[in-house]
Amino acid sequence: MSAQLSRSLRGIVGAAWVAGIYAFLFAPLVVVVGASFDGGDRTFLNFPPSNLSLHWYGRIEPDLFQALGVSVALGTTAALAACLIGVPAALGLVRAEFRGKALVAALFRAPLQIPAVVIGVSFLKLYYFVGDVTGLYAVGSLPGLIVAHTFLASPYVIGSVSAVLQRFNMRLEEAALSLGASPWTTFRRVTLPVIMPGVYTGAMYAFLVSFGDVPVSLFLGAGSTQPFAAKIFHLMEFDFDPSLLAIATFIIFGSLALIYALQRAVGMEALIRSGGSS
Amino acid sequence: MRARWHLILAPSLVLSLALLLASQFIFLRGSFFKDLRLGRLGTEFTLENYVRFLTDSIYVDSLILTTRLSATVAILTLLLAYPVAYILARMTSRWSMVLLAAIVAASFITIVIKVLGLIIIFSSGGALNQTLLWLGVVTKPVTIVGQPSGVVVGLMHFTMGFAVLLLYGVIRTIPRSLEDAATIHGAQRWRVFKRVIVPLSLPGVIVTALIVFNLCMGAFTSAALIGGGKVYTLPVLIQQTVIMQTRYAMGATISAVLMAVTLIINLVSIAIAAWLGSVRRLTA
Amino acid sequence: MTTMKRRTLIGGLALGAAALAVLPATAQQRFDGVTVRVATFGGGWDKAVHKYAGYKFEELGGKVEYVTAPPRDNLAKLIAAKGRPAPFDVVEMGDLTWVDTFDAGFLQKINLANIPNTKDLLKTQYDEWKVASWITQEGIVVNVEKFKEAGIPMPERYRDLLHPKLAGKLALIDITQAGASQLLVGATMDAGGTQENVDPGLKFVKDANPLQFWKVGAQVVTLMKANDIWAATMHAGFAVQMKRAGLPVTFVHPKIGTDRRGLLKEGWLGVVKGSPQPRAAEFFINEYISAATQHGLALERGVVPVNGAARAKLIDDPVLKEMFLIADSDVAKMVSVDFNKFNLDEATQKWTRMVSSR
Numbered sequence: 001m002s003a004q005l006s007r008s009l010r011g012i013v014g015a016a017w018v019a020g021i022y023a024f025l026f027a028p029l030v031v032v033v034g035a036s037f038d039g040g041d042r043t044f045l046n047f048p049p050s051n052l053s054l055h056w057y058g059r060i061e062p063d064l065f066q067a068l069g070v071s072v073a074l075g076t077t078a079a080l081a082a083c084l085i086g087v088p089a090a091l092g093l094v095r096a097e098f099r100g101k102a103l104v105a106a107l108f109r110a111p112l113q114i115p116a117v118v119i120g121v122s123f124l125k126l127y128y129f130v131g132d133v134t135g136l137y138a139v140g141s142l143p144g145l146i147v148a149h150t151f152l153a154s155p156y157v158i159g160s161v162s163a164v165l166q167r168f169n170m171r172l173e174e175a176a177l178s179l180g181a182s183p184w185t186t187f188r189r190v191t192l193p194v195i196m197p198g199v200y201t202g203a204m205y206a207f208l209v210s211f212g213d214v215p216v217s218l219f220l221g222a223g224s225t226q227p228f229a230a231k232i233f234h235l236m237e238f239d240f241d242p243s244l245l246a247i248a249t250f251i252i253f254g255s256l257a258l259i260y261a262l263q264r265a266v267g268m269e270a271l272i273r274s275g276g277s278s
Numbered sequence: 279m280r281a282r283w284h285l286i287l288a289p290s291l292v293l294s295l296a297l298l299l300a301s302q303f304i305f306l307r308g309s310f311f312k313d314l315r316l317g318r319l320g321t322e323f324t325l326e327n328y329v330r331f332l333t334d335s336i337y338v339d340s341l342i343l344t345t346r347l348s349a350t351v352a353i354l355t356l357l358l359a360y361p362v363a364y365i366l367a368r369m370t371s372r373w374s375m376v377l378l379a380a381i382v383a384a385s386f387i388t389i390v391i392k393v394l395g396l397i398i399i400f401s402s403g404g405a406l407n408q409t410l411l412w413l414g415v416v417t418k419p420v421t422i423v424g425q426p427s428g429v430v431v432g433l434m435h436f437t438m439g440f441a442v443l444l445l446y447g448v449i450r451t452i453p454r455s456l457e458d459a460a461t462i463h464g465a466q467r468w469r470v471f472k473r474v475i476v477p478l479s480l481p482g483v484i485v486t487a488l489i490v491f492n493l494c495m496g497a498f499t500s501a502a503l504i505g506g507g508k509v510y511t512l513p514v515l516i517q518q519t520v521i522m523q524t525r526y527a528m529g530a531t532i533s534a535v536l537m538a539v540t541l542i543i544n545l546v547s548i549a550i551a552a553w554l555g556s557v558r559r560l561t562a
Numbered sequence: 563m564t565t566m567k568r569r570t571l572i573g574g575l576a577l578g579a580a581a582l583a584v585l586p587a588t589a590q591q592r593f594d595g596v597t598v599r600v601a602t603f604g605g606g607w608d609k610a611v612h613k614y615a616g617y618k619f620e621e622l623g624g625k626v627e628y629v630t631a632p633p634r635d636n637l638a639k640l641i642a643a644k645g646r647p648a649p650f651d652v653v654e655m656g657d658l659t660w661v662d663t664f665d666a667g668f669l670q671k672i673n674l675a676n677i678p679n680t681k682d683l684l685k686t687q688y689d690e691w692k693v694a695s696w697i698t699q700e701g702i703v704v705n706v707e708k709f710k711e712a713g714i715p716m717p718e719r720y721r722d723l724l725h726p727k728l729a730g731k732l733a734l735i736d737i738t739q740a741g742a743s744q745l746l747v748g749a750t751m752d753a754g755g756t757q758e759n760v761d762p763g764l765k766f767v768k769d770a771n772p773l774q775f776w777k778v779g780a781q782v783v784t785l786m787k788a789n790d791i792w793a794a795t796m797h798a799g800f801a802v803q804m805k806r807a808g809l810p811v812t813f814v815h816p817k818i819g820t821d822r823r824g825l826l827k828e829g830w831l832g833v834v835k836g837s838p839q840p841r842a843a844e845f846f847i848n849e850y851i852s853a854a855t856q857h858g859l860a861l862e863r864g865v866v867p868v869n870g871a872a873r874a875k876l877i878d879d880p881v882l883k884e885m886f887l888i889a890d891s892d893v894a895k896m897v898s899v900d901f902n903k904f905n906l907d908e909a910t911q912k913w914t915r916m917v918s919s920r
Contacts, residue, residue: 010467014361014365017361017362017365018365021358021359021362021438021442022377022380024434025381025384025435025438026384027399028392028396028398029384029387029395030395031398031399032387032392032394040807040808041807043780043783043806044784044786044804044807045784045787046787047398061606085290085294088286088289089294091283091286091287092284092287092288092290093287096283098284102544102545102549104291105544106544106545106548107291107295108290108294109544110541111298112492112493112496113492113540114496114537115497115512115517116496116498117516117517117521118516118529121305121520121638122301122304122305123301124638124642125304125305125642126300126301126304128646131646132646139649147297151294151301154290154294155492156489159444159485159486159489160443163444163447163448163482163485164447164450164482166448166481166482194451197446197451198447201444201446204382204443205385205440205443208382208385211386212386212389214388215517218632219631219638219639226604229388230604231604231605232388233388234603234604234605235605235606236390236391236779236780240780240783240784245391248387252383253383255382255386256379256383259383315662316641316662316665317641317642336915336918339918340918393781394780394781394784397785397790398784401785401788401789401790402789402790403788403789404788421773423774423785424775503778503781506775506776507737507774507775507776507777507917508917510914515914517738518737518910520638521638521738522634522738523907524637
């Protein structure tokens with residue numbers, strides 16, 4: 001009986017904890033979403049909204065959607081590139097034994113500690129320098145943004161993949177190898193499925209970092225390559241109107257739908273589920 | 279066999295290092311020359327920018343503040359995120375996927391917009407403050423702008439989702455069967471947690487903590503927007519020094535110190551963690 | 563009656579003749595295939611500029627590209643591009659950015675003959691290096707209702723904001739924002755100081771102990787709406803915006819000393835050194851300061867026109883009339899910051915030291 005009691009008590013405490021954290025994360029978003037349905041002609045955020053209306057949704061500037069497209073393309077490419085750099089790096093960091101490993105790990109994490117403004121300025125300088133030598137200027141171009149965002153995002157993939165790898169049982173691989181599987185097959189069939197949750201987490205965050213970046217985009221983007229977050233930042237600088245809240249709401253629900261579609265399409269759920277050996 | 283992992287690491291290391299050095303070299307090199315503003319540098323090698331950093335309380339105080347805030351956020355985020363990650367990882371219903379997706383969706387919204395929501399929530403006449411006042415928890419309304427504690431809240435918004443996802447991945451790799459076996463053998467739930475889950479997830483926890491910490495050391499937006507121009511962390515100072523004052527050499531100096539200090543804290547933490555691990559193994 | 567008609571007729575003929583005289587000249591001046599790159603603010607400002615000025619350039623066969631970022635970031639781009647082809651042709655600068663951009667040698671001389679619209683500007687608003695593009699009037703936005711409720715007298719000067727009941731209910735502009743110079747200089751001069759040494763202004767900032775130093779306008783408006791702040795130092799355009807959105811605010815142009823009132827801040831346009839098409843840049847600048855563009859920007863974006871003809875028309879709008887100082891005699895009494903005297907760099911360092919050591 002007491003076991004029963006402690007179990008349900010544990011359940012309640014756990015549920016309350018999760019609820020508390022979600023309340024913390026979502027409270028400002030509830031305000032944002034709520035205020036986006038305000039019917040008034042305002043330059044501030046009105047919550048709770050009065051005269052419910054969708055009229056701010058009709059006033060979203062069309063070029064914000066264009067910028068959103070840039071951000072999605074940029075984020076996806078940067079996340080992919082970050083995985084190409086990050087997965088091998090994490091494998092090496094966790095598996096290899098060598099002197100100065102901690103230092104190498106810290107170097108891989110270095111982009112996290114450089115304030116993004118500095119990354120923006122220094123990549124701008126770098127691109128000019130490279131342009132002087134090669135004649136190819138990456139300033140204001142999508143490839144230029146992709147390289148800088150990959151730099152910004154790769155530590156997330158390295159971090160999340162190595163966090164998962166730390167727990168990986170190498171005997172599984174050894175068994176596969178001893179059964180005659182090639183190293184590549186072993187990696188593909190044994191290692192990759194296990195580290196996949198880490199890869200997804202890392203890629204997701206790499207995408208998010210790129211998507212949310214303002215300072216780097218401010219320096220490296222221009223005109224039609226200006227990503228969404230930088231555009232929003234500009235809009236907020238001058239004046240504010242609730243159509244920004246409307247597009248924020250659109251993004252919240254859009255990203256939920258996108259994640260859901262991804263899960264259905266590539267069976268991500270199954271992959272994440274396969275993460276544990278349970 | 280063993281060399282394989284070095285080789286796998288090599289291309290990534292070369293690429294990352296090339297980007298790091300190429301982009302930072304030109305910028306950081308400036309820290310060793312006299313600052314003549316507007317991006318102009320003196321011609322003679324000098325350490326005077328570093329001397330200025332170490333002897334001027336603005337910079338040293340800001341370094342201490344930045345480190346303290348980052349450590350606070352790292353600890354709070356981990357303490358709060360770990361149970362959530364654990365519960366989500368052990369949840370058998372489809373809800374765990376929905377909850378994870380929700381965390382990602384929340385992270386899509388920039389802090390620039392979230393701040394406006396936070397201002398409404400923490401407004402002095404708002405429901406939250408009125409309730410807290412009524413309950414007697416606080417004697418005057420809690421504000422968020424212009425406070426270091428507000429910056430902590432903002433940074434936690436920034437890092438919490440990532441921490442939950444990272445820890446989720448870590449805990450998923452701990453076979454549930456281990457826990458079940460221990461419970462069946464009569465071990466109490468708390469002991470199982472302490473003896474099985476915590477030690478097995480510790481490496482992942484340390485990686486997560488360091489990532490959160492590093493992220494905060496370099497974070498600009500939260501400190502700038504919620505700090506209300508009163509919370510001068512190093513990234514805020516760097517932005518101001520480089521963009522407003524066009525003192526590139528001094529900005530580079532602050533950057534260099536920030537990177538060096540963060541690097542050292544990372545190395546020391548890893549060393550301590552390794553030492554703790556070996557102690558644990560010896561005593562176990 | 564008949565004389566009137568004749569006069570109009572003659573006037574009309576004269577105008578027509580003038581138009582004919584001008585026509586061949588403008589007809590020659592086409593910009594086919596020319597792209598002029600303009601570094602200016604984003605967030606809809608670029609669109610408004612294009613709607614009133616940029617489209618004219620495109621009507622003549624050219625194309626306008628906008629490079630949008632805050633002026634300080636655009637300056638950083640010029641610094642990064644130093645010694646290389648100009649990254650843009652026209653650059654829009656805040657008052658403090660102008661000084662740095664000029665000092666760094668990033669500007670080239672303008673041929674004012676190509677900018678005839680300068681005739682509508684004050685002599686201080688253009689020279690061979692720069693042309694003013696807009697004015698904002700810095701001062702205090704006040705929540706009238708809250709002041710009444712709390713029994714606080716309406717402020718007349720910056721120092722009136724030190725009222726004990728306003729403690730924690732103020733937002734001051736942050737030192738990183740254009741407009742902070744005006745606050746420091748205004749508070750200093752009101753305390754009897756000079757632009758060379760703004761310590762009195764810094765002391766005012768310290769004593770005011772605001773809830774926040776603001777960097778994003780939308781935050782101030784939201785705080786004002788939530789009644790967390792009752793007054794803020796910002797420019798009059800924000801008061802226009804808030805009033806039109808239904809907040810009970812008004813704008814105070816602070817008295818400075820005995821005979822001055824209000825503070826001016828200007829935006830400037832310049833041509834970037836090495837621009838391959840200065841003629842196109844100058845055409846664009848001329849359209850930017852035309853009465854039509856300036857009037858449109860004032861109505862849409864809440865800035866005060868530099869063009870006197872456009873400024874005079876603002877009297878028609880009741881809100882603008884309330885918030886802006888429009889009459890030339892009023893404008894003449896406003897204080898401008900002299901960046902040859904006021905040292906922003908030094909002030910920034912003192913400010914940072916003061917605020918961070920609190």
